[in-house]
Amino acid sequence: MASVSFVLAFGPSSPKAQQSEGRSTANSVQVSTVVQGLENPWSLAFLPDDEGVLITERPGRLRIWTAQKGLSRAIQGTPAVFAKGQGGLLDVAIAPDFAKTRRVYLSYAEGSPRNPSEGPAGTAVGFGRLTDDGQRLEDFQVIFRQRPKLSNGVHFGSRLVFDDKGHLFIALGENNQRPTAQDLDKLQGKVVRLRPDGSIPEDNPFIGHDGALPEIWSYGHRNQQGAALNPWTKVLWTHEHGPRGGDEINIPGAGKNYGWPIATHGINYSGLPIPEAKGETAPGTEPPHYVWKKSPGISGMAFYNADKFPPWRGSLFVGALVDRAVIRLSLDHDRIIGEERLLEDIGARIRDVRVGPDGYLWVLTDERDGRLLKVGLKP
Known part of the structure; x- marks a missing residue:
C-alpha cells in the first residue's frame, strides 16, 4: 500500500461505482445552519423514519434534533463522563438492528471506578435502549473499557463503526503514551473489533496469541478521530492525528501494525524528532494509505455514496480542526487522486x-457555541 503525500491535482474519473469528478466544487457550496448553541458537539447519527438526528456534546449531553421540534433537552440515562481536556461524551452510533432493538451506542472518556470524573481515564463504550419518546436511554450497559487507563485528558480517539456483518469496530487513541501503541497487552492505539454485545469474534487476528489481547484488530495507531465503512468495498477506513505533521488515513488490516511511534511522518511539537521513531517507515509496519506532511487536524470521516450531488459521488469527506475546513478527497477505487478544501470561509473547527x-x-463545528450545518451544492 503506497504512501501518498500532497496530492493536489485531480485525476481522471473512476468507474461509476466510485466516480469522483475532477472539477472543483468549492465555489458552488451552499451552507445553512440547522442548530446553533451546541457546547463542543462531537458526533451525530441519523435515526431512521425521520426520528431525528442524535448529537453528542462533549460535556456529557446526548440530544435529538428534529425539524418539527428543534433541539431536545439532554436525554436521560447516559453514562457519567470524564469531561476534561479532550475527554467527555464522544461518538454515537445506532445498532444495525435499531428498528428492532432501539439500541444506541456511545463512546466516552471514563475516569476511575470510584469517580468517573477523576483520572487517569480511558475510552469506554456501551449501549442503551432509546425510549420511543426519545427522552431516555434505558438499561445502559458498558461493553468495552480501554485498559489500562492512562490518559490525563488527551488522545481518547474514538469512533464507532459497524460493518456489514454486524461487527463493531472501535478506533482508539494511545492516551499520549506513545510506546503503548506497540504493546499488544494494552488497548491504547488500537482498532478493536467486537460483536455488538461486547463479546470477541472467534476470527480476530490475535485470538490464542500469548501476551496479546484478543479484542485487537490492528495496532500502531496514534489518535484516531475518524472512521467509516467504505460503501463499495465494505472495508473499514480510519484516520488519525499525527504529532506535528503526519496526519494519516489507513485501511486497517487484521493483525497489522501501522507504525506509531516507530514510523511517522511527523515530529514532536517541540520541533525535535519523535524519540522512538526510526523514520517515515520501519520494518514490519504498514505505510499510511494517505498522509499530510502538514497536519490539518483531521476529525470525522464520511464516504459520499448518494445521488443528490453528482459532482461529489465517490468522494471521501474529512473534517479539519486546525485548517478549519472540510476536505474533499477524490477517489479512484481505493486510490486518493485529488484534494480540495470546502467551508474555509466560515472559519470554524470541523469536528464531524x-x-x-x-x-x-x-x-x-467544535466550538463552545457549536453549530450543526447542512451543506450542499447550488443548483
Whole structure:
C-alpha cells in the first residue's frame, strides 16, 4: 500500500461505482445552519423514519434534533463522563438492528471506578435502549473499557463503526503514551473489533496469541478521530492525528501494525524528532494509505455514496480542526487522486462530517457555541 503525500491535482474519473469528478466544487457550496448553541458537539447519527438526528456534546449531553421540534433537552440515562481536556461524551452510533432493538451506542472518556470524573481515564463504550419518546436511554450497559487507563485528558480517539456483518469496530487513541501503541497487552492505539454485545469474534487476528489481547484488530495507531465503512468495498477506513505533521488515513488490516511511534511522518511539537521513531517507515509496519506532511487536524470521516450531488459521488469527506475546513478527497477505487478544501470561509473547527439520508453533508463545528450545518451544492 503506497504512501501518498500532497496530492493536489485531480485525476481522471473512476468507474461509476466510485466516480469522483475532477472539477472543483468549492465555489458552488451552499451552507445553512440547522442548530446553533451546541457546547463542543462531537458526533451525530441519523435515526431512521425521520426520528431525528442524535448529537453528542462533549460535556456529557446526548440530544435529538428534529425539524418539527428543534433541539431536545439532554436525554436521560447516559453514562457519567470524564469531561476534561479532550475527554467527555464522544461518538454515537445506532445498532444495525435499531428498528428492532432501539439500541444506541456511545463512546466516552471514563475516569476511575470510584469517580468517573477523576483520572487517569480511558475510552469506554456501551449501549442503551432509546425510549420511543426519545427522552431516555434505558438499561445502559458498558461493553468495552480501554485498559489500562492512562490518559490525563488527551488522545481518547474514538469512533464507532459497524460493518456489514454486524461487527463493531472501535478506533482508539494511545492516551499520549506513545510506546503503548506497540504493546499488544494494552488497548491504547488500537482498532478493536467486537460483536455488538461486547463479546470477541472467534476470527480476530490475535485470538490464542500469548501476551496479546484478543479484542485487537490492528495496532500502531496514534489518535484516531475518524472512521467509516467504505460503501463499495465494505472495508473499514480510519484516520488519525499525527504529532506535528503526519496526519494519516489507513485501511486497517487484521493483525497489522501501522507504525506509531516507530514510523511517522511527523515530529514532536517541540520541533525535535519523535524519540522512538526510526523514520517515515520501519520494518514490519504498514505505510499510511494517505498522509499530510502538514497536519490539518483531521476529525470525522464520511464516504459520499448518494445521488443528490453528482459532482461529489465517490468522494471521501474529512473534517479539519486546525485548517478549519472540510476536505474533499477524490477517489479512484481505493486510490486518493485529488484534494480540495470546502467551508474555509466560515472559519470554524470541523469536528464531524456525515452524509445524511437526504444526500446532504451534515457538519458539526467544535466550538463552545457549536453549530450543526447542512451543506450542499447550488443548483
